[in-house]
Every structure is written in C-alpha cells, then in structure tokens.
Amino acid sequence: MRKIWWKEAIAYEIYPRSFMDSNGDGIGDLQGIISKLDYLQELGIDVIWVCPIYKSPNDDNGYDISDYQDIMDDFGTMEDFDSLLREVHKRDMRIILDLVLNHTSDEHPWFVESRSSRDNPKRDYYIWRDAKNGAEPNNWESMFNGSAWEYDEVTEQYYLHLYSRKQPDLNMENPIVRQELVQMIRWWLDKGIDGFRVDAISHIKKLPGLPDMPNPCNLRYVDATEGHRNIRGIGEFIQQFKHEGFASYDIMTVGEASGIPISQVDLWIGEKNGAFNMIFQFEHVNIDFGPEGRWDCAPWNLAALKEIMNKWQTGLEGIGWNALYLENHDQPRSVSRFGDPVHYHKESSKMLATFYMLMQGTPFIYQGQEIGMTNVEFNELSDYRDVEIYNFYRERLMDQKDIEDTMRRIRYRARDNARTPMQWDDTVHSGFSTVVPWIRINPNYHEINVAKQISDPDSILHYYKMLIALRKGNEALIYGKYESWLMDHREIFAYTRTFEGQVFLVLLNFSGNTPEFIIPQELSKYSRQVVLTNVEHTSQNKDTFEMKPYEAVVYQLN
Incomplete structure (x- = not known):
C-alpha cells in the first residue's frame, strides 16, 4: 500500500458563513477563519476544507457561483484569501477548496x-x-x-437545473466547457492551494436524449433508472479533469460522488487509475431514509450500518482509499442522529468519533462536531435559511400534507442543522459574532461550547485530541487491515486494525443499554492494554464483561 500525506491527514470542514465573524456583520468570513487557525492546529488538524467562498448571489449558500476566480463580498477579498493561504501553510497545514463543476449561478x-x-x-x-x-x-x-x-x-x-432554479447545469458534453473548467482548476492550484473537494461530481454526465425516468422522485442510493447520476461515459470527463487539471500537482482530491457502486471504485479512486484520491460515498448517511426518500425519516439498525461500513472498508482494501465522515454541511448532526444527545451526550459523541476515525481512510471532522454540537429544533419555518427546506415545504403544502409532520421532518433532516453558528463560548451570540447572526444560534450554546470544553479534561474536545494523537502515533490505525467482529451482535460494533505486527481492537456500544461482550476466541490469545476509552473502563483483560451505555474502548493487543 502506497504511503502518502493525505492518507495520514486529519481533515476539518469549515462552513465559512457560520464559523467565525471577524467584522461584526453576523456572517462568518475569511479573517474569522484566520483567527481560529491556532485552535485547529492545537486540535491536530492537517487539512482544512473550506466550503465555497467564490463570488455568488448566495441562493444556495455559495454553491451557485457567479465568478470562480473572485471572492464573495460577505467573506472578504482575494487578498484575505491569500492571507489565509499563507497563514495555513505557515502552520504546516494545508487547505482545499470546494470545486463546483456541475452547475454555475444563473448570474455567471x-x-x-x-x-x-x-x-x-x-x-x-x-x-x-x-x-x-x-x-x-x-x-x-x-x-x-x-x-x-x-x-x-x-x-x-x-x-x-438539477438543484436550485438559479443553478443551471453546465453542458459537460461541450469540450470547450470542460477546457474552461480545467483552466480554472489550474489557476487555483498555481495559486498554491492543496486540492479540492469536488461537489456533485457524479451528476455531470446526463443520459443521452434526456429521456423520462420511471421514478423521477427516487433519489436514494443506486437507482439505475436515473438519468443524471453516474451515467455511462462519465469516466471520460473525470479522467480529463484528473490528467489535465490535477495530475501535475501534489494535492488531495475528494469527490462528492453519490450513487457510485463499489464495483466501480477503480475508475473513481483506484490507486493507479482513479480520477480522485477518495470519494464521499453516501450509503451510511442514507441509512435512515424511508420509502419516500431523504425527507422520510425511518428507523435505522446497527446490522445495516455494519454491512455498509464493512463493505467499503474491505472492498477498498488494496484498491483505493476511504473518506471517513459522519457529518458535513449537508447532513444533520451525528450525535442527534446516531447517538443520544439527551441522556448520553458526552458518551455517544465520543463513541461515534471513535467509531469512524479509527477505520481505514482519511477522517473528516465537521466544524462543531468536535464539541458535540446537536441538531437545532426551530419551531418557525422563518428561522430556516436553506432554499431546499422552502421548496420541500411548498411541495408538501401543495400536496395538502400535514404541516406538523412536515416541520417534524424538517427539524430532523434540515441541512441547517449543520449550519447554525459555531459555538465558541457562552457569551452573547456564542462568541461567533458581536451582532445577531445570519441564522439563529442553537440555544444550547451555553452548555455546549469550545471555551467550556477547553477547560474540562473529560470533554468531547479533549477526547478528539486524544483520538487524533492515537491515530497519528500508530500506523496500524492508518494503514492497517480492517477486520470486523461480532457481526450478529445487535448493539456492539467491533473491529480490528492490523499492520506489521501491531493489532488494535475497537469496541463500540451503540446503545444506552449494557450489553455483554464476549471476546472472540481468535482474539482471546492476546493480552490487552487499554489505550483509549470514553468512560472508566475496569475490564481490561476479562474475556466477558458488560459494556456501559455508549462505551468506546480501544485495546492494543499483544
């Protein structure tokens, strides 16, 4: 397996509008990011991914670009970006930008x-x-x-327009369009950025003739009838972006690629042939979709999560590299979704971090995840800002659906759950701004904030620092082979990482219960040393013991 810097990195996603406001207008900006670089360095971050900062009318929070080579006024100037780039590199960190190729703004x-x-x-x-x-x-x-x-x-x-009406799709069949985009890519890379996260890349090829689809509303994972996701021939386009845009630079590229089956990973992220270093796949974050799609909130179970994670961990072994994440700017907060923010907020936040960050792949932390930020429950539609929410509400209203059920779905699924301002302290406006922010702050910022957790050695923030240090200090937790255990257990997720004689066992209780753990016979021959745990752990070398609610424990096996 090839060793390279982006496999060993810890990445942190910044949604600039909600990260830190430096000039008192209620909107986060580039100078605000600069002011928090020391915080990110102390956390252990190597790569910062910044969501779109390009010139934009902001219909879809910057993903509607009117000028690829200028900065949105809300965020500052190109001089501010150049300063950010210098300050990031000064701290031996790297920066990647969002690259939106599928569409532009209608004002471009x-x-x-x-x-x-x-x-x-x-x-x-x-x-x-x-x-x-x-x-x-x-x-x-x-x-x-x-x-x-x-x-x-x-x-x-x-x-x-596959997205907002103000986001017309580019015609990627036109070679001049692709060449224009390649030139833009190289312009940014020549400026010195360290790579891209590529937005909605699996949608850039449309089915020839644009025929009707039998089920146009079904946007769940892998629907072969769709006319605009992972269409045959897309390889020509993504390979051109690789060879003419990316290949001459030592960079990190991550494709947001919904609907890519694991059978096609060589084309997308193969060590030799792949167009990107890694992709964000969506199967695990679509696990709670109901029959009606993403706005239909359905129960999920651990067996399904195990199957998905194990498939990608084992399926990419020796072929490509995973991008590991539970949250981003489009997803609800993970502790509200997969944990218990009411009864076991600290324990389940730490458990979820341990779960995904020690798998094989590059971990991505979304801003606020490291302090356990939760979903926000706005009661009024007017408190939300996302264009997608208003379209959904309008469609439900036209179909005469129950309004309270509609709002329940919005509160659970809304992208704005991830877009409320970063909770820096318990002062007015959570230390994010000196004025009322562009979107309401989660009222729980008095209890959940960075300042409070910095001073608490048992905090979620400190746990993230220990977790990052553990991963960076052990190649087995980066390059090690992944193997799953206890596949039939309904509450415990267990896996090992093995590399050059080093073996680590990761145990995770995904419930508020106290299930019994029985060590698999193949692992019982080892002595075990606890190297990280999120609760007091007293069963170090017992072959059978009860796990505490949402317990996570990492053993080194000898």
Missing part, C-alpha cells in the same frame, strides 16, 4: 450570455431544450424538489 457571465439568444456562442455551455407536448422537456425532478426545468421567456426554451 457564461449563463447571462447563454440565455441572451439561441445563437449566442455560449448557448451550448448549458442544457437548453424545447417544450415537449406543451410541458417541460422531460419529467426530471430537482434535488431540491419540483421540476428540474425552468422556462426562459426571452428565448422560449427551458434550461436544466
């Missing part, structure tokens, strides 16, 4: 020209179609609910 100059007339040279930069039988060109649904088509009265055609 390319689209302004494209919609100006049917014969404009940039018309073919986007996907335009005539009406079909007096209606939209096909039945495709937007990821944000509603039709994926928007009618343009000037040229009397529809344009495709």
